[in-house]
Amino acid sequence: SQQGEEDPQALSIQEGENATMNCSYKTSINNLQWYRQNSGRGLVHLILIRSNEREKHSGRLRVTLDTSKKSSSLLITASRAADTASYFCATDEHNDMRFGAGTRLTVKP
Amino acid sequence: GAGVSQSPSNKVTEKGKDVELRCDPISGHTALYWYRQSLGQGLEFLIYFQGNSAPDKSGLPSDRFSAERTGGSVSTLTIQRTQQEDSAVYLCASSLGGAVDTQYFGPGTRLTVL
Known part of the structure; x- marks a missing residue:
């Protein structure tokens, strides 16, 4: 079964705008990860946030985690056309990682 | 260093035939996962190996699917x-x-069944 559900399913923005994607999960987790998948490519790990962390930054990426709401958000600031990709969150459950259906982000130049 | 490799990169087969997909993980990685991604869909977990054993086969969609891992x-x-x-x-x-370590993905095998 899938764990970690992203929304929106699709997001289209102009270059330079910020993009926010959300992920919700159902059970308790030890960590949550965000991945990116460019069309026709494999998944690339972006960032991991542990359950005792509330926010992490990596370059133009900011991830927040609210364990009380069982949700996480991924913010991409000053988006670029190259950020066009599908973004997936993954949580750990039963000691392995399960992925959601992803958010398809399109950044228009 | 070398990443995860998969072969073939593309496979076209006829309905009813058997296919075998191969994965070479990063050297030293003990955990290995198979996922499936249908067109326009998210990732679907299939099976997970820790060493040569598969503690979780729950994602295999039917008994037509099987996986093995040899030599870890x-x-x-x-x-x-x-x-x-x-x-x-x-x-x-x-x-x-550990099962919660970062997963490194291969490029995938695109399977088309005619």
Whole structure:
């Protein structure tokens, strides 16, 4: 079964705008990860946030985690056309990682 | 260093045929995962190996699907009597040891069942 559900399913923005994607999960987790998948490519790990962390930054990426709401958000600031990709969150459950259906982000130049 | 590799990169087969997909994980990675991604869909977990054993086979969609891993390294995913709904990209990932370590993905095998 899938764990970690992203929304929106699709997001289209102009270059330079910020993009926010959300992920919700159902059970308790030890960590949550965000991945990116460019069309026709494999998944690339972006960032991991542990359950005792509330926010992490990596370059133009900011991830927040609210364990009380069982949700996480991924913010991409000053988006670029190259950020066009599908973004997936993954949580750990039963000691392995399960992925959601992803958010398809399109950044228009 | 070398990443996760998968072969073939593309496979076209006729309905009813068997196919075998191969995954070479990163050297030293003990955990290996198979996922499936159908067109326009998210990732679907299939099976997870820790070493040569598969503690979780719950994601395999039917008994036509099987996977094995030998020597704690290479894994093969076999689909028997392929159906058109098996058409998808099959992704393999490996991680260092613990199941919650970062997973590194291969480029995938695109399977098309005619």
